[in-house]
Amino acid sequence: MSSDILTSARLRLPGRLRSAYIPVLATAGLLAAMFVAGGVRYEGFASGQVVLNVFIDNAFLLVVAVGMTFVILTGGIDLSVGAVVALSTMVSASLMTDHGWPPLLVVPLVLLIGSVLGLAMGCIIHYFEIQPFIVTLAGMFLARGLCYVIGTESISITDPDYTAVAQARIALPGEMSVSVSVLIAVAVAGAAAYVLHYTRLGRNVYAIGGSEQSALLMGLPVARTKIAVYTISGFCSALGGVLFSLYTLSGYGLNALGMELDAIAAVVIGGTLLTGGSGYLAGTVLGVLVLGLIQTIISFEGTLSSWWTKIFIGLLLFAFILLQRLISARRA
Amino acid sequence: MAPPAPILQMSGICKEFPGVKALSGVDFRLLPGEVHALMGENGAGKSTLIKVLTGVYAIDGGRITLEGEDVAFTGPLQSQQAGISTVYQEVNLCANLSVAENIFIGREPRRLGRIQWKRMRRRATELLAGLDLDIDVSAPLSSYSLAVQQMVAIARAVDISARVLILDEPTSSLDSGEVEQLFRVMRRLKAEGIAILFVSHFLDQIYEISDRMTILRNGSLVGEYLTSELGQVELVGKMIGRELADLEKLEDRPPARTSEPLVEAEALGRGGAIEPFTLTVHKGEVVGLAGLLGSGRTEIARLLFGADHASTGALRIDGEPVTLRTPRLAMNRGIAFCSENRRAEGLVPDLTVRENIVLALQAMRGWSRPIPRRTQDELVDKYVAALNIRPADPDQLVRNLSGGNQQKVLLARWLILEPRLLILDEPTRGIDVGAKAEIQRLVAELSDGGMAVLFVSAELEEVLRLSHKVAVLRDRRLVAELPNDDGLTTGVIMETIASGGRS
Ligand SMILES: Nc1ncnc2c1ncn2[C@@H]1O[C@H](COP(=O)(O)OP(=O)(O)OP(=O)(O)O)[C@@H](O)[C@H]1O
Ligand SMILES: [Mg+2]
Numbered sequence: 001m002s003s004d005i006l007t008s009a010r011l012r013l014p015g016r017l018r019s020a021y022i023p024v025l026a027t028a029g030l031l032a033a034m035f036v037a038g039g040v041r042y043e044g045f046a047s048g049q050v051v052l053n054v055f056i057d058n059a060f061l062l063v064v065a066v067g068m069t070f071v072i073l074t075g076g077i078d079l080s081v082g083a084v085v086a087l088s089t090m091v092s093a094s095l096m097t098d099h100g101w102p103p104l105l106v107v108p109l110v111l112l113i114g115s116v117l118g119l120a121m122g123c124i125i126h127y128f129e130i131q132p133f134i135v136t137l138a139g140m141f142l143a144r145g146l147c148y149v150i151g152t153e154s155i156s157i158t159d160p161d162y163t164a165v166a167q168a169r170i171a172l173p174g175e176m177s178v179s180v181s182v183l184i185a186v187a188v189a190g191a192a193a194y195v196l197h198y199t200r201l202g203r204n205v206y207a208i209g210g211s212e213q214s215a216l217l218m219g220l221p222v223a224r225t226k227i228a229v230y231t232i233s234g235f236c237s238a239l240g241g242v243l244f245s246l247y248t249l250s251g252y253g254l255n256a257l258g259m260e261l262d263a264i265a266a267v268v269i270g271g272t273l274l275t276g277g278s279g280y281l282a283g284t285v286l287g288v289l290v291l292g293l294i295q296t297i298i299s300f301e302g303t304l305s306s307w308w309t310k311i312f313i314g315l316l317l318f319a320f321i322l323l324q325r326l327i328s329a330r331r332a
Numbered sequence: 333m334a335p336p337a338p339i340l341q342m343s344g345i346c347k348e349f350p351g352v353k354a355l356s357g358v359d360f361r362l363l364p365g366e367v368h369a370l371m372g373e374n375g376a377g378k379s380t381l382i383k384v385l386t387g388v389y390a391i392d393g394g395r396i397t398l399e400g401e402d403v404a405f406t407g408p409l410q411s412q413q414a415g416i417s418t419v420y421q422e423v424n425l426c427a428n429l430s431v432a433e434n435i436f437i438g439r440e441p442r443r444l445g446r447i448q449w450k451r452m453r454r455r456a457t458e459l460l461a462g463l464d465l466d467i468d469v470s471a472p473l474s475s476y477s478l479a480v481q482q483m484v485a486i487a488r489a490v491d492i493s494a495r496v497l498i499l500d501e502p503t504s505s506l507d508s509g510e511v512e513q514l515f516r517v518m519r520r521l522k523a524e525g526i527a528i529l530f531v532s533h534f535l536d537q538i539y540e541i542s543d544r545m546t547i548l549r550n551g552s553l554v555g556e557y558l559t560s561e562l563g564q565v566e567l568v569g570k571m572i573g574r575e576l577a578d579l580e581k582l583e584d585r586p587p588a589r590t591s592e593p594l595v596e597a598e599a600l601g602r603g604g605a606i607e608p609f610t611l612t613v614h615k616g617e618v619v620g621l622a623g624l625l626g627s628g629r630t631e632i633a634r635l636l637f638g639a640d641h642a643s644t645g646a647l648r649i650d651g652e653p654v655t656l657r658t659p660r661l662a663m664n665r666g667i668a669f670c671s672e673n674r675r676a677e678g679l680v681p682d683l684t685v686r687e688n689i690v691l692a693l694q695a696m697r698g699w700s701r702p703i704p705r706r707t708q709d710e711l712v713d714k715y716v717a718a719l720n721i722r723p724a725d726p727d728q729l730v731r732n733l734s735g736g737n738q739q740k741v742l743l744a745r746w747l748i749l750e751p752r753l754l755i756l757d758e759p760t761r762g763i764d765v766g767a768k769a770e771i772q773r774l775v776a777e778l779s780d781g782g783m784a785v786l787f788v789s790a791e792l793e794e795v796l797r798l799s800h801k802v803a804v805l806r807d808r809r810l811v812a813e814l815p816n817d818d819g820l821t822t823g824v825i826m827e828t829i830a831s832g833g834r835s
Contacts, residue, residue: 020472197447199447200440200447203429203437203440204437204438206426207426207429207433209428210427210428211424211426213424214425214426215426216407216408217388217418218408218424218426219408219409220437277426278428
C-alpha cells in the first residue's frame with residue numbers, strides 16, 4: 001500500500017516492465033511454445049497456412065471475444081453472445097433461404113437486431129441496477145427461444161452471392177490464403193484496439209472497470225459507456241453470427257452452444273481481469289489463437305478426442321487465473 | 333467595499349436519508365475570489381451539502397442558483413460542465429489507470445478524436461511539477477501513496493478551469509509542505525476570481541487560508557462568519573455546541589512508568605523500505621513516530637505488525653525472539669494495527685457498524701466460537717459512546733456514515749481487541765476537533781492501563797501531546813529518539829528532522 005514519494009521515485013526505472021503486460025506476454029509465450037512444439041512433433045505443422053487456418057476457423061469467435069473484452073473490462077459479463085450468434089445465423093438463413101431477401105439487406109438487419117438486444121440489456125443493467133450476469137442470462141434464453149420461433153430445423157443458405165463470399169479466398173504471398181471472414185475479424189479487432197486505447201469511450205471503459213463510483217464522481221459518462229459496451233457486445237455477437245453463417249452456410253438454433261464460455265475463456269487467457277479495469281485487446285486475440293491452436297494440435301494428433309480441447313482449456317484457465325492472482329497480490 | 337454578488341447561492345436546502353435528516357434548511361453562498369470554509373463536526377452534513385450541490389444526490393427541498401440561474405444537476409458530469417470542479421472526500425480516482433489519465437480522463441487532449449498520449453503525459457508532468465510533485469505520470473496510480481493520490485486528485489480539479497472549486501478534506505493525508513503547495517495554488521486561483529469551497533478539520537489551515545466560513549451543526553446552519561472576526565475558541569464552540577475544555581487537559585502526561593520492555597526491535601530493517609533501526613516500546617508507553625511523508629513511518633508500523641518481512645535484524649517480544657511472518661501471528665502476540673488506508677484495507681462498507689467493530693475480535697476467536705450477541709452489544713455500545721460515533725445506531729451500514737465516523741468505527745475495531753501493543757497509523761485523519769480530543773484521551777487512558785501504543789501521525793502537536801517519547805524519522809532512517817520532556821516542542825522535532833539528527 002504505502003509506497004511513498006521516495007519509493008515512487010525509485011520505481012522510475014526506464015523501460016520498467018509493467019505488471020499489466022505480464023499476462024499478455026505469458027500468453028504470447030505460450031502461443032509461441034505451442035507452435036514450436038507442434039512444429040517439432042507434426043509433419044507439415046510449421047507452416048503459415050496452419051496459422052491462417054486457425055484464423056479462418058475462429059474468425060467468428062474472435063469477433064465475439066472482442067465484444068466480450070469490452071464488457072469484461074468494465075467489470076461486467078455477457079452470457080448472451082452464443083445465443084445471439086445462433087439467432088443471427090437463424091435470422092440470416094431464414095430470411096435469405098425462406099424469404100429470398102438479398103444479403104445486402106439481411107446482414108445490416110441482423111447487425112441491427114444484435115445491437116438493439118445489447119442496447120436493451122445495457123439499459124436494464126444500468127438503470128435498474130441488476131447484475132449483468134442475470135440480465136444477460138435472460139437475454140441468452142430469450143435469443144435461443146427466438147431461434148426456435150423461427151424454426152427448429154437447420155436451414156441451409158443457398159443464396160449465390162452469400163456462398164460466393166463464403167467460399168472466396170484472398171490469396172496472400174507464399175501460396176497462402178484467407179477467407180473474407182478473417183479480414184473482417186482482423187479489421188474488427190484492430191478497430192476495437194484503437195477504440196480502447198485512443199478514444200474517450202475506450203478509456204472510460206477502463207475507468208469504470210477500475211471503480212464505477214470514482215468514474216461517476218470524476219464526471220465520466222458512466223451510463224452512456226456501460227450501455228455502449230453491451231451494445232458493442234451485441235453488435236459483435238451479431239457480426240460473429242454472420243461470420244458463423246458464412247463458415248457453415250446454414251442457420252440453426254443449436255449453433256454456437258456454449259460459445260459465450262469460449263469467448264470468456266479467450267478473454268481471460270488473454271490476460272484481462274474478470275474484475276475489470278485491466279487487460280488489452282491484443283491479449284484477447286492471442287487468447288483466441290491459443291484456443292484455436294489447441295484444436296489444431298488435437299486434430300493433428302488424430303487419435304485424441306476433441307474433448308481434450310476442453311480439458312486443455314480448463315487447465316489453461318486455471319493457470320492464468322493463478323497467474324493473475326499472483327500478479328495482483330504482488331502489486332498490492 | 334460592497335461584496336461582489338455571489339456566484340453560487342443555496343437556500344433552504346433539505347436532504348433526508350432513510351432515518352437521518354442530513355440537511356435541514358441550510359443556506360450557503362459562495363462569492364467569487366474567496367476561500368470559503370465549510371465547518372462542522374463529523375456527520376454535520378458538509379459532504380452531503382457538497383454532494384447535493386454537485387448532483388450526486390437529489391435535493392428534497394431548497395433552491396440552488398449558479399450565477400443567478402436556477403440549477404439542478406443530475407450528476408457530477410453536469411455540474412462539472414457548468415463550471416464546478418470537485419474533489420470529493422476520500423480519494424475518488426481509478427487506481428488502475430495511470431497518474432496522467434487520472435488527471436485528464438474525460439478531457440484528454442485529442443486530435444480528430446484520437447487521444448494524444450504524449451501530450452497528455454507532458455501536461456500532467458507539468459501540472460504536477462506546479463504542485464512540486466515529480467513523479468512518473470505513466471505509472472499506475474495504485475503504485476503511489478495516499479498523499480500522492482490526493483495531490484493527483486487536486487491537480488485534476490485545479491486544472492479543470494472552473495469558476496467554482498470544491499475541496500472536501502483535500503489535506504487529510506498531506507504533510508505541511510504539500511499543504512503549502514496546495515495553498516499557494518489556491519491563492520493563485522482565488523486571485524483569478526475563482527470561488528473556492530474548502531473543508532478541513534485542521535483549524536490552523538482554516539485560519540490560514542479561508543476568508544469566510546459557514547458552520548453547520550447536525551445538518552442545520554449555525555451561521556456565516558468572516559474568519560477574521562471569529563476566534564478559534566468561539567468557532568469550536570459553535571461547531572460542537574458547547575465549550576471544549578478537554579484539549580488542554582492532556583498536556584500533563586504522567587511520565588511512563590519505567591517498566592519492562594514489550595517489543596524490542598534491534599537493527600530491524602527492510603531493504604528499500606526502511607534502514608535498520610533499533611526501537612524499544614515498553615509496556616504502558618506511548619511512542620510517537622514523527623517524520624515527513626515517505627520518511628518510513630508506515631514502514632516501521634508494517635514491519636512490527638508482520639505485514640512486511642524484515643530483511644535484517646531481530647525482533648523480541650517479552651524478551652523472546654520472534655519472527656512475525658504474517659499479521660495473524662502478530663495479532664496472536666497481542667499486536668494490533670489500525671491502518672491509515674481505511675477504504676482499501678479496513679472497513680467493509682456493506683456491513684453494519686456492529687459487524688465492522690467486532691470483525692477483528694471475531695477473527696481472533698475463530699469463526700467457530702461466535703461472540704454472544706449480548707457481549708457484542710455491550711462492547712459496541714461502549715465504543716460507539718466512547719468515540720461518539722454518529723448516528724449512534726449499530727445497525728447502520730458503514731457506507732452511510734460520514735468520513736470521520738467511518739474512521740472512528742475502524743478505530744473501535746482495534747480498541748476492543750485490547751491489544752498489548754496498538755499501532756495507530758494516522759488514527760485521527762478526518763476526525764473533528766472534539767472527537768480528536770476524545771480519542772486522544774482514550775489512548776492516554778489505555779496506556780495508563782498498561783497498553784503500549786505506537787502512534788504515527790503527521791500532526792506533530794498530537795504526537796507531542798500523547799507520547800512519552802518520540803522517534804524521529806527522515807529519509808527512511810530513524811535519526812533520533814527524544815524523550816518527551818518539557819524541552820521538547822514541535823520546533824525541536826522539526827529541527828531534528830531537518831538536521832537529520834546530527835545536532
Ligand atoms: N448515503 C447515505 N445514507 C444514509 N445516511 C447518510 C448517507 N450519507 C450521509 N449520511 C448521513 O448524513 C449525515 C451527514 O453526513 P456527511 O457525510 O455530510 O458528514 P460530514 O459533515 O461530511 O462529516 P465528516 O467530517 O465526518 O466528513 C451523517 O449522519 C451520515 O451518517
Ligand atoms: Mg465529509
